Amino acid sequence: MLVVGFPVGQLQANCYVLAPHEGGECVVVDPGQDAVETAREQLDNHGLTPVGVLLTHGHFDHVFSAGELCESYGIPAWVHPADRYMLSDPGAALGPEGRQLFDGVSVKVPGDLRELSGDTVLNLAGMEFDVRPAPGHTGGSVLFGTTTEEGGRLLLTGDTLFAGAIGRTDLPGGDHERMLETLRGEILPRPDETAVLPGHGTTTTIGRERAGNPFLRGLGTSDDAAN
Structure with missing residues (x-):
């Protein structure tokens, strides 16, 4: 599999291009x-x-360039419905001060925007993307x-999990308790060898984060919590 990652913008968020091989179709994340x-x-x-x-x-x-990229290539974009509003109103999730950054800024929303639910x-x-x-x-x-194709596992985590850290939960729409449940239920149960492609910073693995990430140590899994 071909995986190309590169940081973009003022906040150096990671954008990824994934394809089975060169010279064919791909997705942009x-x-x-x-x-x-x-x-x-x-x-x-x-x-x-x-x-x-x-x-x-x-x-x-x-997401800022999603609309332009989709228009250029005539392709759809997928986003969870709970975050769909942010594509047309990017300042809404930044609080009052952050919202001022987008006063008068025109944002292009993908014309074919499809929802991810459940x-x-x-x-x-x-x-195949799970x-x-x-x-x-x-x-x-x-x-x-x-x-x-070789059987390796990849996980694109956005701002849920980074190398040595997790995403902040103090912005509008964030929820620390839900973050902890996500880490217990969706991150910790995964195999150690799973490669993590985060939204910022360097790549890592689940095993490395299980052992050294201070936000994961001591959490346990959802199964542990039930027992």
Whole structure:
């Protein structure tokens, strides 16, 4: 599998291009601020044709270029319904002070915007993505899981899990208790070898985070909590 990641925008959010191989179809995940030019360069370099845009959540640093990219290639985007409003009103999830940053800013929303609800499986560009709700950072945060042809596991976590940290929960739509439940139920049960492609920072693995992430140590899984 081909995985190309690159940081974009002022907040250096990670945008990813995933494809089974070069010279075919692909998906783009989280095209944030100023992502279009670099995304096009990567697509051209690898001979790729995008068939869809996947959004881990609705914050502007992950979705800002989604509308332009979708329009350029005539492709749909997928987002959880709880975060859909942020695509047309990016300041809504930043609080009163943050909202001022977007006064007078025109945002292009994908013309074909499709909803992710509940547990979903998407088959795109010859890849299967297991979509799991992951509320906490936002109400509509999701995880995208997939496997390589060699059997490796990949998990795109957006701002739910980083190397050594987790996403903040103090912005509108955030909920710390729901974040903890997501970490227990959706992150900790996964195999240690699962590669984590986060929304910011460097890649990591579930095993590395289970052992060293201070926000995961001592949490236990949802099964442990029930016993």
